[in-house]
Amino acid sequence: MSRLAFGVDVGGTFAKIAAVTRAGKVLRKDEIPTDPHAGPADFTDRLCAVLGSWRRRGLRAEALGFAVAGDVDHERGRLRLTPNLPGWPGYPFRDALRRRLRLPTVMENDANAAVWGAYAVELGRRPRSLIGVTLGTGVGGGIVVDGRLQRGATGTAGEIGHTRVAWPGEPCRCGSRGCLEAYAGTYGILRLARRLLRAGPGRGRVLRRLCPNLKALTPKVLRTAADQGDPLAAEVWERTGTMLGLGLADAVMLVNPEALLLLGGVSRAGDWLLRPVRRVFRERPFGTALRAVSLRCAADPDGGCVGAALLAWEETCL
Ligand SMILES: [Zn+2]
Incomplete structure (x- = not known):
């Protein structure tokens, strides 16, 4: 049996759970509803039930990585604040999980975990410096310098989503x-897409046909509409990518990384996002760092569980 670590990535709706090998291969995975309103103790019970059943079937892990969206106090193993999980900040997740599962446990911000997963598995730790940005409901980020994840003084390093672009x-x-x-x-x-649709009732024909109920609009539908030639959907991506480019350019100027990697569901928009970002980079006269950086979208945009498991392993066992 391979050596394993467990990784958990808690989102606002679902929590993904995986048993991961040292090479980052997922041997088993599952998903449970986060159900944030039932509270953190209830969630911990349900998570321990799943991991307990895996163990009884012979999956023996050496560490547990627990990643959550929000401002994570890595030192104390709890959340300071989070927009998605009311009532969860302050709960001693790391200590509760460590005690219940008798496993070395590390708690990490979800974007840091996703970036570490992509860095270790997809990029094979080759660039020594990297900025990874997770594009989902929220925008998060992680910074790797000299092959190490940077946490900063309070564990908040890499919070690019809350740097200001306007x-x-x-x-x-x-x-x-x-x-x-x-x-x-x-x-x-x-918000931008709906605003443009309201302002131009004759625009977005493809988009309106693909998604007659605009409440059900998603980035995926916007990408499909843009692929099918809808100018309004293309404008949404152009404006989104331009703002993203402004934020990324500032981050690149601060860190001067070798690589810039986009992760998360929205990164599947691919060139619709990359083109305007590259244009913003090209337009900067002082562009040494911006022209040198390798920019791309991750092949597996959802590596949060894997990253959480690998980080926990490296910090507690190796
Ligand atoms: Zn903000």
């Missing part, structure tokens, strides 16, 4: 305005 700007879920997330997170993208 003033005063659109409202962000964090309570501020003008954050990158308010433009490049799913809710920012859909």
Whole structure:
């Protein structure tokens, strides 16, 4: 039997769970509803039930990585704040899981975990420096310098989603305005799309045909509409990619990484996002770092479980 670690990636709706080998291969996976309103203790019970049943079937892990969206206090193993999981901040997840499962446990921000997963498995740890940006409901990020994940003084390093790209700007879920997330997170993208649709009743014909109920609009539908030649959908991606480019350019100027990797569901928009980002980079006169960086979308945009497992392993067992 291979040596294993368990990885958990808790999103607002579902939590993904995986048993991962040292090489980052997923041997078993499952998903449970997050059901945040039932509270963190209830979630911990349900997670321990799944991992307990895996163990009884012979999956013996050496560590557990627990990744959650929000401001994670890595040192104390709990959440400081999070927009999706009301009532969860302050709950001692790491200690509760460590005690219940008798496993070395590491708690990490979900974007850091996803970036580490992609860095270790997809990129084979080759670039020494990298910025990874997760594009989903929220926008998160992780920074690798000299082959190590950078956490900063409070574990908050890499929170690119809440760096500012506009003033005063659109409202962000964090309570501020003008954050990158308010433009490049799913809710920012859909807000723009609905606004353009309202302003131009004759526009977005393909989009309206693909999605007659605009409440059900998703980035995936916007990508399909753009692929099928809808100019309004293309404009949404152009404007989203431009704001993303502004945020990414600032991050690249600060860190000067070798690679820039986009992850998360929205990164599946691929060239619709990459083209405007590259244009923003080209337009900067002082562009040494921006021209040197290798920019691309991850092949597996959802490596949060794998990254959480590998990080836990490296920090507790190796
Ligand atoms: Zn914000």
